[in-house]
Amino acid sequence: KDVLPEDANAAFAKLQDDAPVHSVLHTRRCLEHLVDTLPWPVRASAAADAGVDMSDRDGILRHIFPQIDDTPLASGSVAQVHRAQMRAMFYHPMGGYASRSTTTPTVPVVLKVRHPRVRERIEGDFALLIQIVSLFVYAFPASTFFRSLEQALAQFAERLSLQADLRQEAQNLLRFHRHFREWRGTVTAPQPLLGFERCDDVLVETYERGESVGKWIAEMKSSSVNASTEEGESLEPCHPLGPSVVGRGADTYLKMLLSDRFVHGDLH
Template sequence: MREHGRTRRLLGLGMRTGGALLGSRLGRETDWRTLGEALFEGLSELKGPAMKLAQIMAQWDDLLPPDLADELARLQRQAEPMPWPKIREALVAHYGELDSVFEEIEPTPFASASMGQVHRATTRQGDRVVLKVQYPGLAEVLESDLAQVRRMMRLGRWLKVPQVRLDALFEELAESLRGELDYRAEARALARYRERYTACDWLVIPEPLEALCGPHVLAMRYVPGTPLRELEAAPDDLRQKMATHLADWLTEELFTYGELHADPHAGNFACDTEGRMVVYDLGAVIPVPAARLKTMLELLDATLAQDPLGMDEAMRRLGGRQGEGAPLALYREAAEAVAPLFVPGPQNFGDVRIHRRLRELSPRVWAALDRLQPPADTLLLSRTLNGHYWNLVRLGARLNMYERSQPLLGWARSL
């Protein structure tokens, strides 16, 4: 599709979405399922930044209408792949004659996403590898796509999201997407993580093959595994092992290395035959300064103490709540909703009562955004953590969050 055609298509999807949001604000009944189907079909074909944004939004299960969230979630597992001839052209542009490098490349991808798709291959030396291939022409249309995404995000004004915060959030997302276009950077991240966790016997990071990598093709050794999204029917002991691995890894990343995997959709994680966690995609990793972690833990501390004034003060230290009129009643309800996950003993992340309460609270959070004014970096961080939370929900995790959080809260109080 030519660039002006993409722009027109994205603009049409944005206008349709905006009309649905406005109608909902005015009290009109909205067919979220039909809107979701239209977004799935359009974005699955167009791919690129808008599809990536929709995939991110699909992780925000507690904020979106269920029918819309269900349709957007399909973009994470059923996105239409790009035809093989176009992908082959991209591989030839990078490698030259493919037969001189590969014994075989499977034409059917086993994974397709917003920015590229993944094909299994065998090298002439007999190595089993996977090739992550960026969609041809994506770099050329990125900036025009981002301009349309910015227009879509301005629809958030109807949800009382301050424009300055929307603009800052857009810049965070745009910088991340621009970084994801350089697959050499992801190859370096894979190498860094492999060195970081070389002594960890329950975590697997695929090895990048530097000689076969380039700006638009990432080659890694093939590591088979069952994607996290397919583990919901797995034996309970395996799901609990994976949930523990994921929680331990996130804690290590945040509090030892000051980073966070910022693309938490379930296809990026898997379980291998030995019960180890495999992390396939490191295209999006964000830094998390210790000062930011400390303030977020202070907010959690005040929340668990059911102290609305303390919660408001922590929000201000985070850079939000710059206006007047602290929503103390909302703070109280949020504290009551979160508290059950942090009482002593193992807590069931699959408890539907907790999800129902959080979902019921979401409209009130949206309505108070003009007073809460969360800073963009914290909003992106919190939504990323929310995506990891829902992965734990999918696993039916039973974790002792009280035991896990106490040392971290003590760390924050000591600083």
């Protein structure tokens, strides 16, 4: 916020959870692809329980997820998320612990669905940037700056393209849970569900309730406590939970940076 104008900050902030949504039709096509990637035992069990043929992707999908919200819970730059109800028999979190009781017939989950042509757009944009930099490399062959920039762009393009593969995100989540297994109750993250982590454009996760830091800060003043110095000078309002949240956030970042060397870049 100290670098860009306020209107630019507001526009970029929308990429976190208020980006344009894609169509319900695209979501349904991706969910059918999810069924195609299910392990054979899961797909066979769902088909048998539903009384449908193994080739009936819609029937299998409706049996596993009796309810899927068409309206997204949020939409980011790469994917949007839908709340859904999953039959408890298919609910097996992979993070090493159950996030909730499964005594009910269904369990709330989240379906993360990638936007159409995201990977192609990322690769196309970076290909164009690399071509432009290549022209400068050709024009200034003695310059090490442009050669380094060309290599950095190629590496960044590869990394960013991986971020659009939700199978990679599932593996990253599992690694994150391994690093923070001793911090349960303090730091949490969605867990991929066993058998539903093999699709590149859909990821099924546990539903974790929470509030974004941005919204929390915006609402902080409504329940803030006014404070003043010993000299009577007024201080900014302070939320009672502020020091706790800041302390945990700082500890989390330091652990990721200095100990794990593996950073979750979307903390909120």
